[in-house]
Amino acid sequence: MILKQPFSRRELLKFAGGAVAVVGTVTWAGNVLLPEAAVAAPGDPDLYLAGTDGWIFLPKTPAIPPFHPDVLAPDPFTTYIFGFRNVTGLSDIQRSNQKNKAQHSAPLFWANQFDPAHPADFKVQLTNLGLALRPDLFDAHTLHWHGFRNVIPFFDGEPTGSVAVPTGRIFTYVYRPREPGTYMFHCHVEDVEHVHMGMTGLVFVRPLQDGNTSLYPSGKYMYNDGNGSTGFDREFAMFLSEVWAESHWADAHIQLPEWSDYRADFSLLNGRVYPDTIAPNAPIVAGQSIHALAVETDANGDLVAPAGHPELQYQPHSSLVNCNAGEKVALRFANLGFREQAMTLAGIRMRVVGRDATPMRGRDGTDTSYETETINIGPGESFDVVFTAPAHSGSGYDTYMLYNRNYLRANNLAPGGFGGQATEIRVYAPGGVAPQAYPNDWGV
Numbered sequence: 001m002i003l004k005q006p007f008s009r010r011e012l013l014k015f016a017g018g019a020v021a022v023v024g025t026v027t028w029a030g031n032v033l034l035p036e037a038a039v040a041a042p043g044d045p046d047l048y049l050a051g052t053d054g055w056i057f058l059p060k061t062p063a064i065p066p067f068h069p070d071v072l073a074p075d076p077f078t079t080y081i082f083g084f085r086n087v088t089g090l091s092d093i094q095r096s097n098q099k100n101k102a103q104h105s106a107p108l109f110w111a112n113q114f115d116p117a118h119p120a121d122f123k124v125q126l127t128n129l130g131l132a133l134r135p136d137l138f139d140a141h142t143l144h145w146h147g148f149r150n151v152i153p154f155f156d157g158e159p160t161g162s163v164a165v166p167t168g169r170i171f172t173y174v175y176r177p178r179e180p181g182t183y184m185f186h187c188h189v190e191d192v193e194h195v196h197m198g199m200t201g202l203v204f205v206r207p208l209q210d211g212n213t214s215l216y217p218s219g220k221y222m223y224n225d226g227n228g229s230t231g232f233d234r235e236f237a238m239f240l241s242e243v244w245a246e247s248h249w250a251d252a253h254i255q256l257p258e259w260s261d262y263r264a265d266f267s268l269l270n271g272r273v274y275p276d277t278i279a280p281n282a283p284i285v286a287g288q289s290i291h292a293l294a295v296e297t298d299a300n301g302d303l304v305a306p307a308g309h310p311e312l313q314y315q316p317h318s319s320l321v322n323c324n325a326g327e328k329v330a331l332r333f334a335n336l337g338f339r340e341q342a343m344t345l346a347g348i349r350m351r352v353v354g355r356d357a358t359p360m361r362g363r364d365g366t367d368t369s370y371e372t373e374t375i376n377i378g379p380g381e382s383f384d385v386v387f388t389a390p391a392h393s394g395s396g397y398d399t400y401m402l403y404n405r406n407y408l409r410a411n412n413l414a415p416g417g418f419g420g421q422a423t424e425i426r427v428y429a430p431g432g433v434a435p436q437a438y439p440n441d442w443g444v
């Protein structure tokens with residue numbers, strides 16, 4: 001496939017304080033409508049994503065005939081998806097090779113809060129690789145950063161109000177992250193379908209306060225709290241999504257699902273179901289995980305599967321939480337399933353320090369954070385929580401369950417309580433777990 005890049009030249013657009021300045025002599029409208037030769041070298045994007053289709057694995061039992069497992073799925077996979085991939089650092093050929101190799105949930109990525117003292121925008125380049133199994137569905141894709149305050153709508157990703165990226169094209173989104181916290185992102189084209197099919201994941205913004213070790217020793221925070229109250233030693237993204245097997249089957253078999261019949265057969269945590277949620281992360285290149293988890297890739301650019309789990313090749317994100325007794329652990333929850341969920345951490349109180357990328361503070365600064373064992377999290381909502389790992393007892397590690405209070409969503413009706421939104425928190429004696437090298441790192 002030949003990748004044309006007319007949109008990438010838009011990178012020459014410079015944004016400053018809401019005003020738009022176009023480099024060169026062309027008018028704004030002319031530049032929108034016509035691809036123009038770049039007159040200034042654009043800065044490289046911080047992250048490169050690709051949109052395409054692919055296959056993931058969900059437990060084959062209980063089967064949902066004829067929809068699950070999908071007979072078209074190549075072994076060992078079960079379920080057709082649309083999704084994103086992180087193609088940062090790949091050659092053009094390697095990137096093209098990722099068609100039909102999407103992952104779910106989408107690559108976890110993060111940006112730093114915009115620093116007026118060192119102004120730099122955050123740029124994400126999106127390539128639309130097309131859908132290998134559905135070439136008739138020549139849908140565009142976009143990147144919509146949910147809840148994010150764009151300077152102008154141009155980069156919003158809602159396709160009727162901003163640009164979309166047709167098959168075979170490339171476009172670079174420019175962001176100026178001013179509000180720290182946890183967000184989610186998704187493709188906004190045919191969004192009920194594309195989001196549900198898997199084009200969604202978690203993104204967060206690190207606060208300017210990061211690096212200040214006088215408020216909390218690690219120098220890592222969820223917000224600019226001024227007092228260390230959102231400081232943490234470890235952080236874990238917990239992205240909630242769902243799979244309605246019939247709709248995924250229908251997209252694979254050139255059928256039209258009736259979305260008003262929606263039901264979710266699987267409830268996913270970081271794109272997997274328990275106990276796969278506690279399987280390892282895919283091998284991560286820590287040194288390259290600057291703005292996203294850099295999963296190791298093979299010579300073709302394809303993802304290297306988590307150790308011992310070839311079926312999870314396209315579900316690289318683990319949800320297992322390892323920590324040492326006494327440490328503060330940050331959990332970043334976001335839900336882009338279509339139902340409200342109730343995530344419970346049995347035996348450990350969580351403190352909600354942020355909601356929807358907003359710190360829990362009143363207008364006068366009053367602390368409105370609160371402790372709870374359960375967070376009710378609606379579609380499109382995010383929660384930032386911090387808990388203190390309790391004292392360690394016995395040998396090995398102590399296990400606490402983090403699970404959906406609705407048991408049908410924690411076990412997918414599978415025997416043994418397996419198959420849904422559940423994971424484990426393992427508390428070790430102090431020093432038992434090494435410091436984290438990247439978010440969701442096990443440290444062991």
Ligand SMILES: [Cu+2]
Pocket residue numbers: 051082139140141142187188189194199
């Ligand atoms: Cu899309």
